[in-house]
Amino acid sequence: MDLVNSLEGRLLFAVPKKGRLLQAALNLLEGADIQFKRENRLDIALVKNLPIALVFLPAADIPTFVGEGRVDLGITGYDQVQEHDAGTRALARLRRLSNDWDSSRAPNKPQGCETVLDLGFGACRLQVQVPAKGQYVERKDLIGKNVGTSFVHLAREYFARLEMEQEGIQDTTKVEGRKLRTKIIELSGSVEAACALGVADGIVDLVESGETMKAAGLKAIDTVVETSAILIKSKAPSDPALVDLIASRIRGVITAQRFVLCQYNVPRAKLAAATEITPGKRAATVTALDEEGWVAVSVMVEKKRIAVVMDDLVQVGAEDILVLDIHNTRSN
Ligand SMILES: Nc1ncnc2c1ncn2[C@@H]1O[C@H](COP(=O)(O)OP(=O)(O)OP(=O)(O)O)[C@@H](O)[C@H]1O
């Protein structure tokens, strides 16, 4: 049977095929025990232990496939979903204007995608940037100028709103179809080079550490969207129960990545002070020790806080503090 026919009856799950989100997405799939083998150059992989097929797509296209209900689940950036939604708003406005809408072609499934959960990686900001030592200081200085970006729809909405604000228009929500004075130039990568090469006066691009921006002699003057990787689902998934199962597994893996298990012994008289430092996700597990007046505590603590928590526990009299990695978790 060919691969396309073997997709029948399987939940389709889109994963970024390359780039910044790929490795972290693969780690999540492994943690969620979604087993597959991706053949060389094939963008579809059948999952061995669940009725799922993985589809490897560019992160920017995943909101389209999920939003149209062609794929049930997907991992992509929140920025990509926002860009896709802004594009959909622009297209709808164009169609209304040109009466180019044949209702018989309307999709029979509800359109759009829903966010299931934040995946806790791929955090960065979509920012407006200008040359650090140039003539542009504030965002309004870019009105009427050339702005380079891969996020053309979000940039158009951003500058439409900015231009309306400058003209004293109170309601800046109706941005679609507005004739822009600012020229948005579509670039597909290496956007930071656009200012130095004279293609643009400013750019709208992603910033994580800020190293690329700094190296290109740019500075950020505003943030358009704060983003991180998210799990999205279509509004009418083929198997809602399986979507919930996958979401629950992935949530468990993310919790395991974020928390460590902290165990310590403490005099019962100091227990209240200690559990104030480590209240746990729900509550601390406290068990009696085979030593008069002492108890053992076991509790989940956020990984990034653990060093300070251990310092504070020692201060209140805790002893024998152990910190253990959590392999996986599951809860409702
Ligand atoms: N520096 C970064 N730090 C963290 N996340 C990022 C960073 N750059 C991009 N991302 C996230 O990863 C998503 C995909 O970006 P990435 O540049 O990896 O895509 P790509 O598919 O390789 O596309 P392209 O070919 O345009 O570079 C972005 O939409 C964003 O959510």
Ligand SMILES: O=P(O)(O)OC[C@H]1O[C@H](OP(=O)(O)OP(=O)(O)O)[C@H](O)[C@@H]1O
């Ligand atoms: O703030 P930083 O940590 O330096 O990261 C920001 C850079 O990362 C992304 O580009 P990527 O490297 O994915 O390549 P691209 O320019 O081809 O999109 C983004 O477009 C910036 O250029």
